Amino acid sequence: MKYEISRYGLRGEITVPGDKSISHRSVMFGALAGGVTEIENFLRGADCMTTISCFANMGVHTDVTPDRILVHGNGLRGLKAPEKILDCGNSGTTTRLISGILASQSFSCSMVGDASLKKRPMRRIMKPLSMMGADITSTLGNDCLPLRINGKQLHGIHYMSPVASAQVKSAILLAGLTADSPTSVTEPYLSRNHTELMLSTFGAQVTSEGTTATIYPADELYGQKIIVPGDISSAAFFLAAALIVPGSEIVLKNIGINPTRDGMLTVCREMGGNLTYENIRRGGEPSADIVVRSSDLHGITIQGDIIPKLIDELPVIAVMACYAKGTTIIKDAAELKVKESNRIRIMVDNLKLMGADVEETDDGMIIHGGRPLHKAVINSADDHRIAMSFAVAALRCDGELIITHKNCVGISYPRFYIDIKQLVHTGQDFGKIY
Numbered sequence: 001m002k003y004e005i006s007r008y009g010l011r012g013e014i015t016v017p018g019d020k021s022i023s024h025r026s027v028m029f030g031a032l033a034g035g036v037t038e039i040e041n042f043l044r045g046a047d048c049m050t051t052i053s054c055f056a057n058m059g060v061h062t063d064v065t066p067d068r069i070l071v072h073g074n075g076l077r078g079l080k081a082p083e084k085i086l087d088c089g090n091s092g093t094t095t096r097l098i099s100g101i102l103a104s105q106s107f108s109c110s111m112v113g114d115a116s117l118k119k120r121p122m123r124r125i126m127k128p129l130s131m132m133g134a135d136i137t138s139t140l141g142n143d144c145l146p147l148r149i150n151g152k153q154l155h156g157i158h159y160m161s162p163v164a165s166a167q168v169k170s171a172i173l174l175a176g177l178t179a180d181s182p183t184s185v186t187e188p189y190l191s192r193n194h195t196e197l198m199l200s201t202f203g204a205q206v207t208s209e210g211t212t213a214t215i216y217p218a219d220e221l222y223g224q225k226i227i228v229p230g231d232i233s234s235a236a237f238f239l240a241a242a243l244i245v246p247g248s249e250i251v252l253k254n255i256g257i258n259p260t261r262d263g264m265l266t267v268c269r270e271m272g273g274n275l276t277y278e279n280i281r282r283g284g285e286p287s288a289d290i291v292v293r294s295s296d297l298h299g300i301t302i303q304g305d306i307i308p309k310l311i312d313e314l315p316v317i318a319v320m321a322c323y324a325k326g327t328t329i330i331k332d333a334a335e336l337k338v339k340e341s342n343r344i345r346i347m348v349d350n351l352k353l354m355g356a357d358v359e360e361t362d363d364g365m366i367i368h369g370g371r372p373l374h375k376a377v378i379n380s381a382d383d384h385r386i387a388m389s390f391a392v393a394a395l396r397c398d399g400e401l402i403i404t405h406k407n408c409v410g411i412s413y414p415r416f417y418i419d420i421k422q423l424v425h426t427g428q429d430f431g432k433i434y
């Protein structure tokens with residue numbers, strides 16, 4: 001991948017696709033609600049389409065029209081036994097959240113996934129769901145997919161989660177919707193709260209205090225109109241790109257800035273990045289336009305309760321850190337090892353191939369910025385966020401980057417390469433430079 005950038009850097013305005021976490025949830029909760037849920041700006045990436053197809057397999061009809069998605073809900077207890085095994089593709093969110101829903105249905109079913117998903121840990125949901133009375137087993141006995149779930153009547157629990165994971169929290173809260181008493185989850189740090197916010201909108205009683213969320217059993221959910229904000233995890237690639245490429249100034253339109261997801265914005269600022277918000281829209285899921293200008297960055301330490309707020313952005317933060325002055329330390333991020341790939345190992349190995357001074361640690365990495373990066377063949381490990389992070393690195397490196405399986409970006413951002421090319425296109429002074 002080779003870009004040639006004008007002396008004006010990246011320029012223009014960009015609208016990134018809808019938020020992946022919110023898109024998944026809008027289909028899931030719409031499927032469990034009575035009536036129709038209308039979703040605007042739904043992310044049509046492979047992961048969210050997987051969620052639609054899993055619910056179609058359980059009798060939920062969805063109209064996918066050019067400008068919106070209509071989910072015709074079956075009601076809280078109206079899902080049908082799937083005709084085929086549920087294939088969750090590459091999506092951890094689909095697998096874990098649906099497990100919480102399936103645990104209390106009146107049927108049995110099995111779930112499978114692709115090669116990456118089959119390696120991801122499911123014990124983290126199997127344990128709390130079993131404590132609630134669920135019958136959930138890993139058919140190979142390795143706590144991974146395939147999972148077999150026989151629906152049961154569940155009981156409320158208070159679960160102290162060892163990990164700050166919205167997928168774990170959401171699986172438990174969804175199971176709690178139909179349990180016989182309230183269910184609470186306490187996390188070590190607060191993870192993204194889209195489930196709590198959106199379930200309340202759909203009519204469930206959910207409360208949050210500190211890092212504890214509680215759900216009360218519900219009789220019914222009600223279909224809603226959802227307008228999905230732009231995905232901050234997708235915006236992160238453009239934020240990083242504009243910060244590291246000299247002479248850049250871009251506007252990212254309508255980006256979700258939920259405070260449980262905004263760690264990337266905090267880190268960009270702390271590293272010296274020039275960001276401003278315009279057109280702030282407050283409400284359940286706040287959003288804003290973000291203006292970003294290239295900046296001289298410096299290294300910082302990223303650790304503790306900010307980690308869940310930027311967990312998916314850490315790969316591209318590592319790229320930014322290579323172009324920052326001084327040392328960046330990323331700690332408390334062992335969760336990165338169990339994402340679509342081992343993102344600590346893969347980032348460190350690939351950055352080293354480009355000449356970066358970076359070292360892997362048990363729970364993160366240490367990056368000494370300032371070395372020029374050069375051409376290399378990058379192993380994306382078929383992980384969308386790794387491929388996009390290196391497409392950003394390609395904007396500043398010397399020579400060409402070849403990224404293996406680069407089309408894996410279709411999981412969360414099918415138009416990624418088209419959109420980034422638009423920003424590096426340099427206009428009439430320079431002709432077509434890309």
Ligand code: S3P
Nearest residue numbers: 021093164165166167168311312
């Ligand atoms: C997600 C939560 C995060 C994140 C994933 C989406 C969600 O995972 O990495 O991409 O939609 O709940 P964990 O909550 O397991 O950290």
